[in-house]
Structures are given as structure tokens and as C-alpha cells.
Amino acid sequence: MPAPKRVVIADDKTPADLAYRLACEGTALLWRGDFQNARQLLQALARRADHKGDKGKRAKAPKPPASAAEAFHLHRQAQSQRARTLAMLLVPFEADYTIPLRRAPDVKLVCNEAYGRGEEPFVSSLRELLGLIGAHEWRKNGVEIAALGERIHPHYGVFSPIRGEYVQLVAEAPLPPRARLAFDIGTGTGVLAALLARRGLARVLATDTDPRALSCARENLLRLDLGAQVELIAADLFPAGRADLIVCNPPWLPGRPSASIESAIYDPDSRMLKGFLAGLAAHLEPGGEGWLILSDLAEHLGLRPREQLLALFEAGGLALVARHDVRPTHPRASDADDPLHAARAAEVTSLWRLVAKA
Incomplete structure (x- = not known):
């Protein structure tokens, strides 16, 4: 301000x-x-x-x-x-x-x-x-990540992985056959990179543009003894080369963030989402998969229709293999006093498994 x-x-x-x-x-x-x-x-x-x-009981309802x-x-x-x-x-x-x-x-x-x-x-x-x-x-106490059986310690300005349902989706989705190399796009705290490493990926390249996020992820990965398995790269979206699995959890709502921490929630004109889907096919190895983790809250708020998301798949030369859904468990999803309760109550978080079209 x-x-x-x-x-x-x-x-x-x-x-x-x-x-x-x-x-x-x-x-x-x-x-x-x-x-x-x-x-x-x-x-x-x-x-x-x-x-x-509040102007008393006789106040006219807005x-x-x-x-x-x-x-x-x-x-x-x-x-x-x-x-x-x-x-x-x-x-x-x-x-x-x-x-x-x-x-x-x-x-x-x-x-x-x-x-x-x-x-x-x-x-x-x-x-x-x-x-x-x-x-x-x-940062001191950390956030318990059930899928990891460990705590992740977010730094100031780096979004905390408190919504565990999307992490669980990544923990349960079937890996591509013989997958060895993964990219984690927009790693943040490093939680998904750590999870992929724990799931058996021999090497994970994790990218982010925010120096705070890279520092945070490095500290978390070292604490989990995964520093040798995961390489952190300062990059906008993809690193060089191709991978068997590419995972991205972009901001879920199109909009302008009003503070740096909101960059994990709001994506102006869906820039990161569009960039990921446009470049995904070119960075996948034959038989590889791209995992897009995305809430449909934007759809329920009238900010981005489902048809637009599907059109981005088509424009990127991508085909859908499967979709895994989960309902959020955070308190706002059941808070009837929340001004956005109707949309939050209907929200579903999905892991879209995508491949390059032949």
C-alpha cells in the first residue's frame, strides 16, 4: 500500500x-x-x-x-x-x-x-x-502434511499448504509407467516436489520465480533429506528438457492479487494456467503425463467457465486421460455466513491427467 x-x-x-x-x-x-x-x-x-x-433491526436489507x-x-x-x-x-x-x-x-x-x-x-x-x-x-511450527507424514514449514510470503486435499490427490493418482523424472511447476514450499520424490521419482526439477519460495523449498527439502533428489531452479514455468511427469498447481482464481501472498490465489488473466497448458505437450516425454491440480471455484463464481478450460486443453494439443476429484475440507466450505458460501459449498478440487495428442 x-x-x-x-x-x-x-x-x-x-x-x-x-x-x-x-x-x-x-x-x-x-x-x-x-x-x-x-x-x-x-x-x-x-x-x-x-x-x-449494522443500523439496527429496522435497517433495510442490502x-x-x-x-x-x-x-x-x-x-x-x-x-x-x-x-x-x-x-x-x-x-x-x-x-x-x-x-x-x-x-x-x-x-x-x-x-x-x-x-x-x-x-x-x-x-x-x-x-x-x-x-x-x-x-x-x-515457519517455526510447520504444517502437518498427512500424505508425507512430515511437516512443511512455510516462510513469510510463501503460501502455506493448509488445504491438504490437493496434496492427497497427488499422493494417490497413479504414476505414469516407468516414470523417473518429474517437473514441479511453481513449487512454493516444495511440498509437491517432496511428495513426488517420496513416491519414487528418481529426480525432480522444481521451479519458481519467487526467491522466497525457492529459499523456503530448499530449507524444507533439506530438512526432509531430499536435497539430492530434488533440484530447485529459478524459472518461469518449465525448465529445459522433457519429463515423464509434470505437475502444476496454479493459482485457482483469475484476478489481480492485492498483496504478494495472494499471488498463490489470484492469477491475472489466468496467465500461469494458460502458459502451463500451452507449453505442456512440448515438455512431455512420449507416454508422459501432465497433472493439473485446479479447483472449480472460479466456475462457481462465474469467473472462468468450464468450456474455457477445456478449450485450453484443446489449444495445447492435450487429451484427458482421467480426472480425480475431491471435495474441500477447509472451514469456509461449511460456513453459511461466508458471503461466497454457495460457491464454496459446491467447490470441487480436481487433478486432471493430461497427455500430448498423438
């Missing part, structure tokens, strides 16, 4: 209603009081942001969205506005990442993991700092 154009000083005496009004107007509040009180103020701002439309796509865009718009408002509460940092506030935690390790070595004093939103702390906990 751009730096705020106006900043005022706030402290323990600043009323939450005043702080919320200023934040909504785009005025940032640079905190000079007790750190724990700043956290309480942020919670108060969040409550006001989440209930800003007009329902005309379509699932409209509901999705309104939801993203509301989430973006909420994020901008909550980002207006700022905390100061010294050059060594010390926070010069009463009862402030030691976040030097947290900030070093996310930002690298500190060079000069700066300010950041408290909401961002809490996100860094959460990312540090993910």
Missing part, C-alpha cells in the same frame, strides 16, 4: 471511535503509547469495520448481488477497504527492529525473516507486524 498522505499521533488516550473515523478518512495514526493497548485498539477498529453496516461474480467482486472490494482501514494504525521501529514502545515484544527475528537485515528506522502498520508474527509461528 502507498504511504498515507496524512499522519497524526495517537496514544492510550485516543478514543476508538475517533481513531476509526480518521482511519476511514485515510489518516494514519502513529502510535506512541503502550504496545498492548495498540493491539486492543486494532481489535476495536476491526469490530467497527466488520459492523459498519440489495442481493445479481450474480455470483458480482458477489465475489463486492466481497473483494469490502475486504480491500477493511485492510486499508486497519493498516492505518502504525508502529515505529528502530534500525535493528526494536519497537520503542512500552511492553513491546522482541520481534527482531520475526522481522529479519521477512525483511532481511535492518538498515534504518521506519514505521509499519501494526496489522502487518501481527501478520509477520503469525508467519513466524507457521
